[in-house]
Amino acid sequence: LGGATLNYPTYDKELYALVCALQTWQHYLWPKEFVIHTDHESLKHLKGQQKLNKRHARWVEFIETFPYVIKYKKGKDNVVADALSRRYTLLSTLDAKLLGFEQIKDLYDSDFDFAEIYESCSKFASGRYSRQDGFLFYENRLCVPNCSLRDLFVREAHGGGLMGHFGVAKTLQVMRDHFYWPHMIRDVERICSRCATCKQAKSKVQPNGLYTPFPIPSHPWTDISMDFVLGLPRTRAGKDSIFVVVDRFSKMAHFIACRKTDDASHIAALFIKDLALLFLIVTLSF
Known part of the structure; x- marks a missing residue:
């Protein structure tokens, strides 16, 4: 959402999200009847509304071009689907029992980067900084003091899971989604450049010239x-x-x-x- 849509009431936001989804996938949805699952209960009465404002009328007119059935699904039964849109905010809730996280609170007071701002946020937020449960945040990103956890987080982000090891840009993007400290890019570049796995697996000689495009397929699923x-x-x-x-x-x-x-x-x-x-x-x- 952006612009004026941010000011929509909740019902309008949910209905607008449905319209956007149908616009994106319309070429796959038109041939056969399909089921729309929503965790917003009011939408299940969409077909039965008697009075519509201009915005709703325009959206409903588009939605009714599809052969759909809409069903309500409780939010607690829809957590996996919700995660597809919320996966980048999953780390906003911290588990203080994780090894090392409790020690972060003790390091703020003596940390060169955050000691002063940590003290100034003891009662109220200071600029873009705020304190929650003893942790310091910068624009909802956890501030990590100068300790071994910085390198640990960078190595975890660089690992990339099933997709292999990320490069500097992708690793930095993942880190900036969740954590903050000054000169983060310097630490990311240092750790990525020293990664033994990357040095062994990646070619030392970079190919010259332009990328060779994939041939355009002539049939589906070739x-x-x-x-x-x-x-x-x-x-x-x-x-x-x-x-x-x-x-x-x-x-x-x-x-x-x-x-x-x-x-x-x-x-x-x-x-x-x-x-x-x-x-x-x-x-x-x-």
């Missing part, structure tokens, strides 16, 4: 691309990640639940089970 969505809440089946497979011709996507700890053999088995048996020929694009 060329695909793959990626992973990580850091989601764990389901009852123990799944906490999504294996995404996209057809480069039609842009149609398949989403397969998996675990972050799954190795290549498990991912290959999921691919064969869900996709390779469904399509006769698949050319992998890397």
